Amino acid sequence: MTRTSRALACLLLIALAAPATAQWEPAASPPGDQVNDLFAVGDELYCSSYLAKVYVTTDHAQSWTEVGTLSHGTSIVSLIFHDDWLVVSRQGWAGNYRIRRVNGEWTAWEPLPDQDHEYLAMTAWGGNIYAVRDGEIVVSDDHGASWSPVPAPDERRPLQLFSARGALFALSFTLGQPERYLYRTVDGGAHWLDVTSPLTSLNLTAWVEHQGAIYLVNYLGGGDGDVYRSVDDGLSFQLHPDMPATGYAPSAFASAGPLLAVGYPTSQLPSCFLREGDGAWDDFSAGLVFPQFNTLAAQGGYLYKTGGTVSLSRAPLPATTAVGDAPPASTAHLGVQPNPFNPRTSVSFSAPSPTRLAIYDPRGHRVMDVPVPAAGQWTWDGSDDRGRPVPSGTYLLRLEEGGRVLARRSATLVR
Numbered sequence: 001m002t003r004t005s006r007a008l009a010c011l012l013l014i015a016l017a018a019p020a021t022a023q024w025e026p027a028a029s030p031p032g033d034q035v036n037d038l039f040a041v042g043d044e045l046y047c048s049s050y051l052a053k054v055y056v057t058t059d060h061a062q063s064w065t066e067v068g069t070l071s072h073g074t075s076i077v078s079l080i081f082h083d084d085w086l087v088v089s090r091q092g093w094a095g096n097y098r099i100r101r102v103n104g105e106w107t108a109w110e111p112l113p114d115q116d117h118e119y120l121a122m123t124a125w126g127g128n129i130y131a132v133r134d135g136e137i138v139v140s141d142d143h144g145a146s147w148s149p150v151p152a153p154d155e156r157r158p159l160q161l162f163s164a165r166g167a168l169f170a171l172s173f174t175l176g177q178p179e180r181y182l183y184r185t186v187d188g189g190a191h192w193l194d195v196t197s198p199l200t201s202l203n204l205t206a207w208v209e210h211q212g213a214i215y216l217v218n219y220l221g222g223g224d225g226d227v228y229r230s231v232d233d234g235l236s237f238q239l240h241p242d243m244p245a246t247g248y249a250p251s252a253f254a255s256a257g258p259l260l261a262v263g264y265p266t267s268q269l270p271s272c273f274l275r276e277g278d279g280a281w282d283d284f285s286a287g288l289v290f291p292q293f294n295t296l297a298a299q300g301g302y303l304y305k306t307g308g309t310v311s312l313s314r315a316p317l318p319a320t321t322a323v324g325d326a327p328p329a330s331t332a333h334l335g336v337q338p339n340p341f342n343p344r345t346s347v348s349f350s351a352p353s354p355t356r357l358a359i360y361d362p363r364g365h366r367v368m369d370v371p372v373p374a375a376g377q378w379t380w381d382g383s384d385d386r387g388r389p390v391p392s393g394t395y396l397l398r399l400e401e402g403g404r405v406l407a408r409r410s411a412t413l414v415r
Contacts, residue, residue, distance in 0.1 A: 024287035027061035027314040040299035048076040080122040085143040089119040125163040153183035153192035164209040165233040208253035225249020244273040244281035256298035263293025332406035340412040350375040
């Protein structure tokens, strides 16, 4: 399909979309500064700014308060809020800093011991912070004060990191080769699983975890791109054609309970869409003065965006049956006792209907898959589906129904 025919198809799809429900309006920026990036934490919305500062708002971006007092510097390349610590890495020699919130009050910014490196793609996983530093993956268990190297997947150099659905992911490459690979780990990098296929020409520009699934944008260039989705915690990805502008690459996602928002970096078509659950995509662009999207964030009943010449805009999200920042609780249950165990453990389970119990090893390989009734107990003797003993390690147990995960629990085997 050519770009012209694809655009016509997109416009036809848009013409059939539900009426717009959005009403975008400009939102306030920090005084004397501009919003660069957004991230939501609970009932607060944070931003990094063009002056390399950090601000927070609790009144839907009507006003902003600077977090501590951070001197002006080069742009913030990565930041993370973890365990009441905010860790910031700036571009070049502008330094790395952290600040802590104690009893609701922020302490002063303190420089980290390492001021000579950038820490990119910081993400929290397993109680620690992971980052990319000088082409290697590093981890900190003390909120950025010190870092240790993590074994690279297949000795490839990482480009990006993100965490979703209980796993840590790394986009990596080999020097001198154009191919890029996506890896997954559930043990902090001791073992990596290649989950690249069927993604090709990998260039991940946006991702989101929403309602038990992971969505990835693979940008192909020239405005083109595809969305892939995983419904098995990132063990596999499939092309997801059910997007409002098929063939165009979204630039941003945001998840708010059952609502999924997607933004596009173009003004050639409505650039924001919203849908609830598996329903139809609604045009959510009404009121946008500058339609291009760089980032999206959902917090406190509002959707926020950056992009275009207006630094920040917002729109109230429509009422739904369950708007929130987390998916609705499952009625399924999975328990393991004893845990850790040797040589066997009892697995209790309940679900709305008969389902399957699957067990995955630390590398993400399925070692056991058994049908189970709607409720009951099953004893695992630490063997795979061929009766062979599996080694010590932490295993992931999941109740699965089709492509959905109903419940999960980890179990540690100690031989």
